[in-house]
Amino acid sequence: MSLRVALSPAGLDPGTLDRQAVLMIDVFRASTTIVTALANGARAVIPVADKGEAGRLAATLDRDMSVMAGERGGQQLAGFALGNSPRSFTPEVVRGRTVVLTTTNGTAALVKARGAERLAVGALANATAATAFLAQALDDGLDVTLLCAGWEGHVALEDTLCAGLFVDRLASHPRATPTDDGARIASSLYRGAQADLARVLFVADHSKRLIEVGAGDDLSDCARIDVSDVLPVLRDSRIVAA
């Protein structure tokens, strides 16, 4: 049994997914967006890797019962009803509907990990629920990987910090060791930052990018810890509340 942190999707070992519970982490913003959408009553979120696939999927769904959300480089894609800002996934917009979501990093990471034995979505927003998912997987004898979405193949400070928070919360779990270097790095980063987590989050590259594209308000939403007990899990290619 192992507890590993892949600091970007490049670090995920696809050959071992059938023995793995994977928690995908994309704090800014896909993970937080998915938690928010399900908390606000969306029936499901379907993650798709590219725009074309989103369009083909939309054609098969009831228009009134679905919402298209697309983002690249931080900005809403043309022709999509929503972008990737958690605050636009309000109950009025998503309740009872299926959200088709394609984002720069988070949905690509989900698609890469979809062969996992169990796959869930973690953020600061649902930290306790996500930690419980991880603890249960360890209890059940599965290997666990925290999969940081990062930014276009690069590590992202906010995802690494969030992974470190999960490693820290699992520290007393008897099956949470040994961890790998990714887990050691994430855990060390979190321990150094926890006294002033928001400040550290807001110096991240991704924070600057979001501020530049006018999405700075999302940062404080995404930095809030434990505001939801929703655990998004993948079931039959759809992400639903567990």
Next chain:
Amino acid sequence: MSLRVALSPAGLDPGTLDRQAVLMIDVFRASTTIVTALANGARAVIPVADKGEAGRLAATLDRDMSVMAGERGGQQLAGFALGNSPRSFTPEVVRGRTVVLTTTNGTAALVKARGAERLAVGALANATAATAFLAQALDDGLDVTLLCAGWEGHVALEDTLCAGLFVDRLASHPRATPTDDGARIASSLYRGAQADLARVLFVADHSKRLIEVGAGDDLSDCARIDVSDVLPVLRDSRIVAA
């Protein structure tokens, strides 16, 4: 100008290499091995990505004036005179000779970065010389990337720590900011570990791997800081002492 840390070769942007000074870091062991080989009088080290290329290159070199070194998975490759243990690159073996070197991670990282405007090799062993290389590049207006070799696509604790040491030593350089998330993570890791660097290095995944293959003695060699003032640099496809 920027100071970035790619925590694995996946994080290197190949499109910007012509404006970059890259310092490749593979603490366990290729960087330390290259520094040691040049310090002990090797004329040059030629990094090659695969075994076949090493063989083809060897056929073009004077046998008495060259040494073949090859390692995969921590162990010496069959048919090679040396593996990747710094302590086998003694003056008796390497003085005046050209070393052809292929290793699991370090030489692959060097090959990926060989289009860089400037390319050098850094380790704890030559920390001051490597830092001077970085400072000079920043003075000259180049972007700087610290390229951690990692382990088969994964981040490695020891390379991240060493990169963090370099970021820390450059902290007062007027052109060393802004950095990226990789640099922030490496720097934070180093600051948390610097009081007991050896202990942290020796819990790394790679340490365990080396101990398993009987190369544990190399760890303490690779953990020594500033034992050499050699700066290995790439010149005409060969790594030579600057």
